[in-house]
Amino acid sequence: MSDVFPSMPAGTVTGNRGLVVEEPLLFEQGSPGGSGVDLPEPRDLPDALGGFRRTGPIGLPGLSEPQVVRHYTRLSQKNYSIDAGFYPLGSCTMKYNPRLNEKVARLTGLGDLHPFQPVSTVQGALAAMDALAAWLMELTGMAGVAMSPAAGAHGELCGLMTIRAAQEAKGNPRKIILVPESAHGTNPASAALCGYSVVAIPATEDGRVDIAALQEKLSEDVAGIMLTNPNTCGLFERDVRQIAEMVHAAGAFFYMDGANFNALIGRVKIADLGVDAMHINLHKTFSTPHGGGGPGAGPTVLSPALAAFAPLPFVRKSGDAYELVETRAQAGKKAQPFGRMKGFHGQFGVMLRALAYAMSLGADGLRQTSGDAVLNANYLLARLKDVLTAPFEGPCMHEALFDDGFLKDTGVTTLDFAKALIDEGYHPMTMYFPLVVHGALLMEPTESESKQTLDLFVETVRALAAKARAGEADFFHAAPRLTPRRRLDETLAARKPVLRWKPQEN
Ligand SMILES: *Cc1c(COP(=O)(O)O)cnc(C)c1O
16 A cells, blocks of 8 residues: 555555556645645735635645646546447447547637627628528428427426416416326426426336327316427337327327437438427437436427427528527517527537537438348347346337346346446446336437447347356455445435545555
């Protein structure tokens, strides 16, 4: 154990393992007076700050520039990313983000814009937003699109607020949003945030919406339904048109959660399904780096019945010029915007990446994307279903769902299995979601992985499944062995985070 930092874990002299470097918090590394810059001695300022003037030191760590650079570089290397390896999360398309998108988003004249610039100086940017809006409307067949929502969940809220405005215009805002059991957690959360009460619809044995149960729940109090398609079991909702008709017959609207658009792009016109509103996660389907929570964008496409209620601001072309409609007065007689979702104009950088992605792939490339994504998921399903257990019959869409049936009586859980995958160099698939199957393992390989990558993953999963069935539960309970940190108490970490660095037993 090193005398320089007595708190470092034992093992090697430094506590490091190979090039995995251990280090204390910056606050523990810093020494008083240390600094990366030479600051002038403070002048004795007149007391303009009054009582706000600091009287003593505030305990910032004194560090040199290389110490700071190394610390943050190492932290960045502890992040797992799609650029570092295979990332088979389900229910959140994590696909390769082409470098071209980044280049376009950083072009001078786009990356350097300021939202307060006069509209006459940002005509190109407005044209780019308008072009992306045209792509999204063309790909979905929808009548309008609200570009400003900043994420999928924000798009859900936008769609629901649009629905509420439309229902209010008809004289009754209604009270209930129906949400199938397999829905992503953001769906009921958005409905509740928008002031609706949420009523769940059960799933059938084969993982789809129970039509009879839906019929029972429909009433004059129902404002709409939120349905994910393909759903979070990775299955296409076969009865989607019938669902739309039933919902419309009850005077309600059909919100489709479009987070899984990667499975449909270029193949299904969303408007043909009877959808009234759907958000598109640009950061998922249209490739923007989004691990770690952002930034994202959730443009929301709207049917003719809802388009007029889309929020401010929006871009409008008049003659050769683009204008930014920012107020109800500017919106004119036909539009009745319900309000505004966001400061300024939405996540412009993400929009640029999406536009670069769409234009570089073209219509045929986007269509191939969904085909390859579905093919890759079915490849995993076909090559794994004899060793894992698949709860539903037949092919899947863009994600392959397994349950923990194959782990029965082994003493190994889905969580243990995922931890063992980390030692093999994989970010685990999504676990325990969707809730409608027991101990779920949900894998979405996306279109951007090679057969070689998938084959190695399949081989790894097959070997681990064999190990579990061979009675090697202890091996799984000790995983992960090779990471900088072993198993953490995740509940305790969330409830009582320890924000100081502490040595841990290894
Ligand atoms: C990711 C996702 C969302 C939420 O999108 P965010 O951009 O994370 O807010 C909603 N529904 C489904 C099915 C998703 O996969």
